[in-house]
Amino acid sequence: MTTPRTYVIVGGVAGGMSTATRLRRLDENARIIVIERGEHVSFANCGLPYHVGGVIDDRSALILQTPESLGARFALDVRVRTEAVAIDREARTVTVRALDSGDEQSLSYDALVLSPGASPLRIPIPGVERGLVLRDIADMDRIIDAATDAHRVVVAGAGFIGLELAENLRHRGLDVAVVEMLPQVLRPFDAEMAHIVAQRLRANGVELHLGTALSGIEPDHVVLDGGAATLPADLVVLSVGVRPESGLARDAGLDLDARGYIVVDAHQRTSDPAIFAVGDAVVKQRFDGDPSPVWLAGLANRHGRLAADAIAGRPHAAVPALGTAVIGLFGLTAAAVGRTERELRDEGREIRVIHTHPTDHAGYYPGAEQLSLKLIVNAGTDAILGAQAVGGGADKRIDIIATAMAGGIPARGLADLELAYAPQFGSAKDPVNMLGYVDDNLIDGEQSVQWHELASRMAEGWKLVDVRTADENALGAIPGSELITLDSLREHAERLRGERVIVTCKVGQRGHTAAALLRQYGVTVANLDGGYTTWRAGTAAVSTP
Incomplete structure (x- = not known):
């Protein structure tokens, strides 16, 4: 019989415990030791704010596993209130110290996994x-x-x-x-x-x-x-903000990036082939752009599994991280994936940006809520670079777009996704489908103008035409715009021939219809992307103290 292998895992919670339990499933004979500096090795850290507010009433519900339960089910040697203080890479040992007694012990390992996480920053200010x-x-x-x-x-x-x-x-x-x-x-x-x-x-x-x-x-x-x-x-x-708990790795001479995050390959292996790293202290390869930290529990769990698979001789490469995230605040859902317009424009990238403001399900069915969607697209390849959603059903739509990104579906292809429809869940043309339709229009030559580009366009001599109703216009309008309702636009189309015109409506849909009409009358025309709704949010954002 072969000698049982010994695996030491420094740090628990998502990354460390995923590694430990996966290793046990793959190797029943291994000795698996988990070292955790804190009092709890497996807890729901994403739920902590909600116990503060009483939303999660039972504190014990946040403690997912204990050393005793992990020992009983997975035969893990879990040591809490214990700190890893040094790694001897040549000898393949890690020195650990019991925080309560101060006693130190040297543990030999065949593979070492670092999952130290990231700690909250304390800014250097008085008090x-x-x-x-x-x-x-x-x-x-x-x-x-x-x-x-x-x-x-x-x-x-x-x-x-x-x-x-x-x-x-x-x-x-x-x-x-x-x-x-x-x-x-x-x-x-x-x-x-x-x-x-x-x-x-x-x-x-x-x-x-x-x-x-x-x-x-x-x-x-x-x-x-x-x-x-x-x-x-x-x-x-x-x-x-946070900083990576990478001091142990640094002292051991492992490769770190300029920000102090541990550098790993696609199998979570560090610059030492016997040492792996997972979780918030590790830099991730992004689907677009340079490697960077991504602090998400789902990735920590997945990468813990990948590290265990690599150790056990069945490696699977990590896929680039999209950075998909969601938050709920006072009943409002906000979700995002990928890159922001701000980042991409700072990099000088050629992009298309689309804003829409549909309802989360069919408007005639009770309870429909407004959903604001933003899609950011590579102008040359039509690849989806990022998306943001705020409002009803934001999580569902961002998950769909994240899946499309992972599958390499271009923005135009969103129109072809066959999504579940019933009036209480969506629309026959889902908001995600509509993003694809808008992108299709832009590829075919329709021009759009972003809210932050409007002032400069008008300074260049473009005319702004509001095609909403008179009642809508009376409730608020963009300064310098002329009201010509969509239903009366044909009557004014001839006098606009040869002009450069930007049309705007509430959310952009009527603007698209107006632009299509005016183009056929020889008007150079662009649609204000996302309409008055997006313009109002954007200008308020940059002007609010």
Whole structure:
């Protein structure tokens, strides 16, 4: 009989535990040791904000497995409150220290898996030690204890975790302000899409201080923008980003990228062939663009399985990460996949951008909600580079587009997807299909203008024509536009012959009809993409203090 192999896994939760349990299924005889610095080796970290707000009432529901349950089912040697302090690559040993006793032990390994995760950043400002962070169960307990006697909370950071905490602290009845250095919430979204989320937050009592720096934390207030202003606060939560816990890998001489993330190949193998790495401390190959960190639980689980498969001699290569993510805030769903328009334009890429604002299911069926969709396309190849959705059914549509991206379906091909339809679930032409139809029109020569391009086009002499009804126009119109309703447009088409015209409606659909009509009268015409709705969100996003 062959000598049983020994596998040591540093770090639990999604990546580490996926590796450990997969290895056991592949190798019943192996010795598998899991080292976890914290008190809990397997917990639902994505659920932590929701226990803070009482949405998840039972704290124990967040603890998925214990050392005892993992030992009973998978014969794993799980050691919590134990820290890996050094790796000897030549000897293939890792030194671990029991945090309670200080005792150290050297563990030999045939394969070592690093899943240390990423820890919340603590920005170098006065009083930063007063700020709480959220990474694990103990952090969650500290926030709940502090919130019990708090009235006014400041959350630093408007990313996914920061906003989820803001929502749940509001559920507790606290006054909440969010301070964010960027001029918008949710970096993976473009400004006009993020503005919809910001509106929902404000409508539910969350103060937003965007484009604002947190400069200091005092016992009863925070300091903003170097002393320009203060906000009262008896609880401060920091959610301003993370850093990889890659010190162990660095000390062992493993390759890291410029940001300190562990570099791995397609099988999660590091620069040492006996050491693998998974999870938030690892740089991922993106489907478009340079490798970068992607902090998603689904990827951590998948890559843990891939590492185990490679160790067991049945390797499968990781596919490039799309970065598909979703958040729910006060009943509003926002989801995104891939690249943003902001990033791609900064890179000088040639892209097409499409905005639509359909309802999430048939408008005649009760309960239909508006859905705002954005699709970003490579102008040369028609490859989908990214998408964003805010509103009813956002998660479903982004999942469809992410699947199309993974399958190499071009944007035009979205029109051909056969999607489930009944009035309570969608429309005969699903919102995803409609994105494909719009892209098809653009490929065939229809021109569009983005909301942020409108002012410069009008300065160049383009005429802006609003084809909505007079009642719609009276409720709000783009400055400098002329009202010519769609139903009366033919009567005015001759006088527009030879002009350069941008047509606009509420969401772009009537604008498409107007553009098709005017082109046949010899008018150079473009449609304002997403219509007045997108223009209003975009201009509000860049002008809101």
